[in-house]
Amino acid sequence: MASPTKREIAQILEDIGLLLELKGESPFKSQAYYNAARTIEGTTEDLVQLVATGRIRELKGIGQALADKLTELVRTGRLAYYEELKRTVPAGLVEMRAIAGMGPKKILAVWQLLGITTVGELEYACIENRLVGLPGFGSKTQDKIKQGILQFKKRKGFQLYATAIVEARALMAACRSASGIRQVDLVGDLRRRMEIADTIELVVATDRPDSVGQALAAHGLDDRFVEEGPVLRGRSALGLALVIHVARSLSPHLLLAKTGSAQHLTQLKARAEARRLTWNLEEDGGPLSPPAETEADLYRALDLPLIQPELREGLGEIEAAERGELAHLVTSQDIQGIFHNHTTASDGSATLEEMVEEACRLGYRYIGISDHSQSAFYAHGLKEDRIREQHAAIDALRKRVSGILILKGIEADILADGTMDYPDEVLATFDFVIASVHSRFNLPEEEQTSRVVRALAHPHVTMLGHPTGRLLLSREGYRIDMARVIRAAKEHGKILEINANPHRLDLDWRLCPSAKAQGVKVSINPDAHAVEGLQDVPFGVNVARKGGLSVTDVVNTLEPAEIAAALKQ
DNA sequence: GCCGTTTTCGGCCCGACTGTTTTCAGTCG
Numbered sequence: 001m002a003s004p005t006k007r008e009i010a011q012i013l014e015d016i017g018l019l020l021e022l023k024g025e026s027p028f029k030s031q032a033y034y035n036a037a038r039t040i041e042g043t044t045e046d047l048v049q050l051v052a053t054g055r056i057r058e059l060k061g062i063g064q065a066l067a068d069k070l071t072e073l074v075r076t077g078r079l080a081y082y083e084e085l086k087r088t089v090p091a092g093l094v095e096m097r098a099i100a101g102m103g104p105k106k107i108l109a110v111w112q113l114l115g116i117t118t119v120g121e122l123e124y125a126c127i128e129n130r131l132v133g134l135p136g137f138g139s140k141t142q143d144k145i146k147q148g149i150l151q152f153k154k155r156k157g158f159q160l161y162a163t164a165i166v167e168a169r170a171l172m173a174a175c176r177s178a179s180g181i182r183q184v185d186l187v188g189d190l191r192r193r194m195e196i197a198d199t200i201e202l203v204v205a206t207d208r209p210d211s212v213g214q215a216l217a218a219h220g221l222d223d224r225f226v227e228e229g230p231v232l233r234g235r236s237a238l239g240l241a242l243v244i245h246v247a248r249s250l251s252p253h254l255l256l257a258k259t260g261s262a263q264h265l266t267q268l269k270a271r272a273e274a275r276r277l278t279w280n281l282e283e284d285g286g287p288l289s290p291p292a293e294t295e296a297d298l299y300r301a302l303d304l305p306l307i308q309p310e311l312r313e314g315l316g317e318i319e320a321a322e323r324g325e326l327a328h329l330v331t332s333q334d335i336q337g338i339f340h341n342h343t344t345a346s347d348g349s350a351t352l353e354e355m356v357e358e359a360c361r362l363g364y365r366y367i368g369i370s371d372h373s374q375s376a377f378y379a380h381g382l383k384e385d386r387i388r389e390q391h392a393a394i395d396a397l398r399k400r401v402s403g404i405l406i407l408k409g410i411e412a413d414i415l416a417d418g419t420m421d422y423p424d425e426v427l428a429t430f431d432f433v434i435a436s437v438h439s440r441f442n443l444p445e446e447e448q449t450s451r452v453v454r455a456l457a458h459p460h461v462t463m464l465g466h467p468t469g470r471l472l473l474s475r476e477g478y479r480i481d482m483a484r485v486i487r488a489a490k491e492h493g494k495i496l497e498i499n500a501n502p503h504r505l506d507l508d509w510r511l512c513p514s515a516k517a518q519g520v521k522v523s524i525n526p527d528a529h530a531v532e533g534l535q536d537v538p539f540g541v542n543v544a545r546k547g548g549l550s551v552t553d554v555v556n557t558l559e560p561a562e563i564a565a566a567l568k569q
Numbered sequence: 570g571c572c573g574t575t576t577t578c579g580g581c582c583c584g585a586c587t588g589t590t591t592t593c594a595g596t597c598g
Contacts, residue, residue: 020570025570026570028570028571028580028581029570029571030570031570031571031581031582032570032571032581033570035570035571036570036571060571060572061570061571061572062571063570063571063572064570064571065570065571066570066571100596100597101595101596102596103595103596103597104595104596105594105595105596106595106596135589136588136589136590136594136595137588137589138588138589138590140587140588140589141587141588141589144587144588376598377583377584379598438598439585439586439598440585440586441597441598442586442587
């Protein structure tokens with residue numbers, strides 16, 4: 001079996017930490033597992049290599065006991081100790097950890113005092129008002145947990161785009177390698193590059209429908225499928241719904257129909273009706289119509305240019321296409337350089353040199369280094385002396401490397417009152433300043449908005465980092481009036497970040513058209529905390545494309561000389 | 570369970586915020 005990913009191993013270590021806490025083991029022992037989880041997730045080295053050479057033992061926080069367990073995990077994909085531990089604690093309790101407000105102590109309390117072992121029971125206990133009255137619980141806690149369960153249920157069954165697309169590609173590869181399958185294409189939400197997805201949807205062309213089942217069996221999914229006419233339905237290893245449309249050949253009609261969205265298709269149909277055009281995309285409703293070889297032909301029949309899948313959301317793209325105002329969407333190849341990168345100076349796991357080298361290797365022509373500022377103590381934020389140190393290191397590195405421009409930056413905290421984390425004379429020493437909110441997430445909307453607007457008015461601030469602070473599938477963004485923030489960015493000539501980290505994708509694509517309309521530029525930033533993080537840029541490009549942005553809307557499509565000049569202004 | 574030695578076991582760690590308290594515990598980043 002394939003070796004588990006770092007993320008999967010880190011998750012197991014975190015689960016063990018929680019299980020130990022629930023079993024009343026030493027909190028320090030749990031902590032050791034939590035620390036190990038972070039270490040594993042943060043390491044840039046290949047785990048198989050580390051285990052094979054025994055160097056796993058050299059990682060910080062990995063002693064003999066953890067090294068043995070990691071070795072077993074990496075080699076066999078399983079861990080007997082973990083399996084045994086799981087047998088002694090109800091599975092629902094571990095699941096509860098994903099509910100906001102439910103930490104180890106609260107989970108232990110509801111289990112021991114109320115006998116609750118599942119999320120469903122917990123929800124029912126909230127409704128019956130039974131949490132109030134437990135020691136350490138009150139009505140506000142119960143409300144928070146009730147809200148947390150609501151969010152939990154909403155995101156259950158969903159995965160991040162970055163996670164889902166990996167599984168989708170693996171399935172497509174499995175189908176392609178099966179005999180008798182001519183063509184496989186991705187459709188549905190993932191083809192439209194939605195930031196999260198609960199379904200992997202494929203279309204498969206074959207004369208032998210049974211070969212699809214064989215391909216899935218080879219992928220270990222044989223027992224999870226039912227056939228419903230030309231559609232196979234099942235569940236993927238990650239728990240995503242799997243929908244596979246099987247046809248003799250793949251028509252553009254089928255591609256368009258299965259790519260969606262529902263709103264986009266409804267609007268296309270209405271447009272066809274207005275033109276008295278027979279519009280039939282599905283086989284079961286008579287012959288396909290209009291005749292077409294490609295999706296572009298179908299749009300042409302409606303007097304429209306091809307609308308890229310990312311834009312097909314029914315949010316005005318058809319009207320824009322009609323007016324001839326569809327943007328020529330930005331691509332990953334257009335990105336010339338990258339801002340917002342962390343190093344070991346704060347909470348990154350790669351050195352300045354390693355980050356620059358990797359950016360070079362990926363073909364970027366400039367890289368902006370921006371570690372955390374001093375009040376981000378949890379991330380080893382830089383005090384003024386360490387800023388000077390880093391600037392000296394960058395000066396030295398600039399002399400040694402050619403072909404890439406290294407920019408001195410900082411991700412500076414916006415303090416609660418909207419002032420910045422350093423005095424102006426310190427901020428003036430950077431080539432660029434990313435202003436970000438990292439604390440006081442639950443200020444009232446008016447206060448939060450004013451705080452960010454004040455930061456945008458600061459003369460040394462270049463751009464706003466992760467504008468809403470959301471973490472997809474885990475944390476809502478803070479309450480903030482983004483319309484006002486965008487207006488402030490316009491007024492002060494500031495850039496908004498599209499944070500490309502798959503967990504963030506913030507600015508949301510739904511807000512991009514408003515920024516574009518006002519002439520506010522965005523920067524697609526990896527927010528990399530490791531060399532691997534530099535590869536997240538395409539996820540940010542997806543957001544920009546869904547938001548209808550073109551090269552001219554994205555500042556880091558500028559040439560090095562142009563960006564240097566722009567930053568000087 | 571890890572670490573760092575004062576080599577054999579004691580200390581691990583981080584502060585803000587919230588909600589529950591009446592001086593603090595739990596969660597979160």
